Amino acid sequence: MTVRDPALAVVVKGWPRLSETFIAQELVALEEAGHHFDIWSLRHPTDTKRHPLHDRLRARVRYLPEYLYQETDRVWRARAAARALPGYTLAYRTWRADLARDRSHNRIRRFGQACVLAAELPPGTEALYAHFLHTPSSVARYAAIMRGLPWSFSAHAKDIWTSPEWEIREKLQAGTHGAAFGATCTAFGAEHLRQLADDPGRVDLVYHGLDLSRFPDPPRRAPGSRFGMLSVGRLVEKKGFDRLIAALALLPVGLDWHWTHIGGGELGDTLRAQAEAAGVAHRITWRGACDQPEVIDAMRAADLFVLPSRVAADGDRDGLPNVLMEAASQLLPILSTPVSAIPEFIDSGTHGVLVSDDPQAQANAMAELAADPAARTRMAEAARVRLLAEFTMPPGIAHLSARLTALCGT
Known part of the structure; x- marks a missing residue:
């Protein structure tokens, strides 16, 4: 039996997390809707318990280096491989511009994780989708530029209200290699993001709802x-x-x-x-x-x-x-x-x-x-x-599923 390569790479902060049931619910529903993806987690789990939902997910979970110094050989191999990708130079320039405005260890770590992600993505990957607009989206964006792939995000709360406006604007601008679309789970958040986007239609309101x-x-x-x-x-x-x-x-x-x-x-x-x-x-x-x-x-x-x-x-x-x-x-x-x-x-x-x-x-x-x-x-x-x-789950999943299907077809 041939194992199908995932068309989508889903980037998350950590997996699994008890406090993020809404993400597990969404990903299980997307699998049931026919989407095939790997999960790429920036952090290893810290919770000692799991929700039953986590056990229903069939996707492969892959962990990026949580801290670059912990996996230096992997990071350097990935950096060498990433340099050969057609979009590496543009991704590097984009990251350097971001680093000039955010001189933090976290910003450096994001680029290292993006190099690993870009280097290790399966060959059939067609798009990236990040949960949260801050760190996971930065990693997905840099990796997507390196690989010449479209990317998208789902924004929630802290990531909207604590990210600097310059960064949100650039992640929502076509000319700065921004997301093909962004989903967010409240009308309050959607209105804020639409004001920062080059095209308000780039931002979708998708309530999580309940299954x-x-x-x-x-x-x-x-x-x-x-x-x-x-x-x-x-x-x-x-x-x-x-x-x-x-x-x-x-x-x-x-x-x-x-x-x-x-x-x-x-x-x-x-x-x-x-x-x-x-x-x-x-x-x-x-x-x-x-x-x-x-x-x-x-x-x-x-x-x-x-x-x-x-x-x-x-x-x-x-x-x-x-x-x-x-x-x-x-x-x-x-x-x-x-x-x-x-x-x-x-x-x-x-x-x-x-x-x-x-x-x-x-x-x-x-x-x-x-x-x-x-x-x-x-x-x-x-x-x-x-x-x-x-506020039930099916309408939002149907909308998101259609968006991701179109994204993977671009």
Whole structure:
């Protein structure tokens, strides 16, 4: 049996990653739609668990040198091979222009990884597709120029809001060997990227949506004696969990509540210390990183999903977090903030409640929702109806599949 060479190279930051279920969901769906690709990962995995989705993917996963000094022989062999490619000189000039504006080790590493990618791509490769507009797209772009291939990207949140405008503009300009197209998962992000593109049609709005076949039917909820709240998200500034802990400390004394957090992150020790100082640590369970079945089980047992997203000091922010749609799939009421694209899914008062990240405002909203199970039920049902009508996965996959098919045919 002849093994078919992949037509597409998919470049990702790391594989597999628990926090990037949306990427795994998309790639599994693209395989099922008939696309044949290899995954090229810039980093090795650090999570100790995997989602069941990761095990469904048949694509070969190949790891580029995470740090160039760790695989010097491979890098130098690739550099020599890359120099012989017809587009190497142009790629080198493009990279040098970028390096002049971003003198960082990361920028140097991107070019080394691009040389390895360009040198090791299978001969049948017809196009490259990168998840995230920053580092993965830079590696894909340099390699695509070397090989004379088209490339594209999918942008999400941090990569849009923390990348310099000059770099985004050049990645969206035909004259600077930019992407054939870019997809992004929110209207908020799409509008920003279209303003920076030479042709607004180069940017597509493609909601991730949910593959509801992977989720159980929602449970029947009955209020218990303790009001259980759940949050899922990395412990980083943009998720706003510091504000949430401050809000928990302001809840009425008579309210019997418990908050469970799922996810890892760099602020874990800081937030645990904050909870201790605020006197609420005994009402909090920190579960750490969990796979998706564990997340769904936790959603089915909770009374309220809370995600206090905010804009971080460096401009980073959420897009439209998939966990909100996952909560809606389980009829779990939602409390969040009107940041970025969250209002694209939730009309406050109809599909959930959106308040500012002010701790008192959050505490007031939590107390009001705890006291009104009928309102929680009404909004949870409305959110699920909207999910089923507008945010399922198939439409977005069909659009992306058509784009990638055309890209590989150019």
